[in-house]
Amino acid sequence: MKTRKNKLKRIIAMLAAVVLLLLALAYGYLSLRRYTSYRHRIHSDAAFIIKVDVDRIYRTLAADYLLNSSHYKKSKRNSLKTGLDIPANVFIYTVHSRSAQTYFCSLPVSDTAELRVFINKKLGITRFKNTGKYILGSSANGGLTVAFNEQTFAVAYSLKKENVQEILEQLMNRENFLPDTDPGIKKLKALSAHLAYVFEEYTGTGQFKAGHFHMQGDFNFKGLRVQGKVFNHRVFDKDAILKLWLDAKSITTHRLAPLQLKTHTIYPDSLLKYCNGYFDVELSKPVNQADTLITYEYNDDFEKVAVTTPRMVRVPGINSMLSARPTALVNQLVAQGILKGGKVNPHLFPLYSVYTKYRPSALLFSTNEHAAFSGLKTQTPYFFYLETDFRKLSEQEQFPLLETYIKTLRKLEVSALNVKPGLQHFEMDLYFRLKQVNALAQLF
Numbered sequence: 001m002k003t004r005k006n007k008l009k010r011i012i013a014m015l016a017a018v019v020l021l022l023l024a025l026a027y028g029y030l031s032l033r034r035y036t037s038y039r040h041r042i043h044s045d046a047a048f049i050i051k052v053d054v055d056r057i058y059r060t061l062a063a064d065y066l067l068n069s070s071h072y073k074k075s076k077r078n079s080l081k082t083g084l085d086i087p088a089n090v091f092i093y094t095v096h097s098r099s100a101q102t103y104f105c106s107l108p109v110s111d112t113a114e115l116r117v118f119i120n121k122k123l124g125i126t127r128f129k130n131t132g133k134y135i136l137g138s139s140a141n142g143g144l145t146v147a148f149n150e151q152t153f154a155v156a157y158s159l160k161k162e163n164v165q166e167i168l169e170q171l172m173n174r175e176n177f178l179p180d181t182d183p184g185i186k187k188l189k190a191l192s193a194h195l196a197y198v199f200e201e202y203t204g205t206g207q208f209k210a211g212h213f214h215m216q217g218d219f220n221f222k223g224l225r226v227q228g229k230v231f232n233h234r235v236f237d238k239d240a241i242l243k244l245w246l247d248a249k250s251i252t253t254h255r256l257a258p259l260q261l262k263t264h265t266i267y268p269d270s271l272l273k274y275c276n277g278y279f280d281v282e283l284s285k286p287v288n289q290a291d292t293l294i295t296y297e298y299n300d301d302f303e304k305v306a307v308t309t310p311r312m313v314r315v316p317g318i319n320s321m322l323s324a325r326p327t328a329l330v331n332q333l334v335a336q337g338i339l340k341g342g343k344v345n346p347h348l349f350p351l352y353s354v355y356t357k358y359r360p361s362a363l364l365f366s367t368n369e370h371a372a373f374s375g376l377k378t379q380t381p382y383f384f385y386l387e388t389d390f391r392k393l394s395e396q397e398q399f400p401l402l403e404t405y406i407k408t409l410r411k412l413e414v415s416a417l418n419v420k421p422g423l424q425h426f427e428m429d430l431y432f433r434l435k436q437v438n439a440l441a442q443l444f
Helices: 002-037 054-067 067-073 112-121 165-172 183-191 266-271 326-335 390-396 399-406 439-443
Strands: 046-053 089-094 102-108 127-130 133-138 144-148 153-156 195-197 203-210 212-219 230-234 244-249 259-261 262-264 273-300 303-324 357-360 364-366 376-379 384-389 408-418 425-434
Touching: 046 054, 054 067, 054 089, 054 439, 102 165, 112 144, 144 165, 153 165, 183 195, 195 212, 195 364, 203 439, 212 439, 230 244, 230 273, 266 326, 303 326, 326 357, 326 364, 384 390, 384 439, 390 399, 390 408, 425 439
Parallel strands: none
Antiparallel strands: 046 089, 046 195, 089 102, 102 153, 127 133, 133 144, 144 153, 195 203, 203 212, 212 425, 230 376, 244 273, 244 384, 259 262, 273 303, 303 364, 357 364, 384 408, 408 425
């Protein structure tokens, strides 16, 4: 009996040792993945860096699968073959030598044949050029550019369609990378979250939770001056499904480039000097607008003539107020062709008629010709705030193009506080329809 007990103890001890060994190996493997993921992945000229903690996301989704397996089984997602060896952390970043609208990323390659199919089928790139050291490809509109060989895949996406080949070539040649000792890298390593970012001395994190995504962080509102910690905003309509306000003054020394809208050139600097720093928008109940339906018929001489029929149409109830010197601002808006006949120029915004009114210290815009804005205000700690109820937005049936994107969403809240001069803090919560399923699983 005693011998049997000793054997049982030895077996338990051996099993415990095996379990500990497996845990140690797993920990060592994950630690090695984390360590190698930071090496030769971020260009030395990086400015704004986002870290996606892939391993942490995998663990979160695995745990969520055990709790909500029925949701995953009925979604019928097909596995995506990319030809990439996804590391523990993926980095997406801008660089100082390019605009903030151009992003870079590089990843290791596991299968070039699969990667080429992925680039062709999923990224829509069909034009390739062999440089000798790597293959270079770009999208038809020039916004997306990729480079790859047997070791590395590098990609750049530019909203401004900038020249990105020099940076991609350095990534492919494994040149000019941030060292592990860089302060930005150290900050990213210290941030434990699904998503994290660093920009100058500012950091932030994002977390996918059950039923919602939460993000928070610090930043500097460059180009705008935020003063104080208590602000006032207009009292919105009780039926508003979207509410937004911003209370921050433009810094006149920060020059803004002209905007080209169709045949009109808008000069923001000449407009902002008449603005006093407060702006808001609300989306409320739909309103009726007079419209004209144009059809064509043939007359007795077989000539095609236009027939106009007056009608009433339902349009979104959009209201906006801008704190300003209204008379001077209206004169500028008219001079730049933005306003015409008491309305926003229909050539600039043809979807709905947007009417304008003004009082001594504010300019009003509304799709309701008879809108009356209350002067009531209330205090808030937020200089910026956005709230949207996606369910009510969907019920209005005014934005059919958005339905595909908002069908899984419930509500969005974004707020920003002024901590001190040069430092602001924001919080964002995006809520999903299914409260028990992880937010990331509901995005796709």
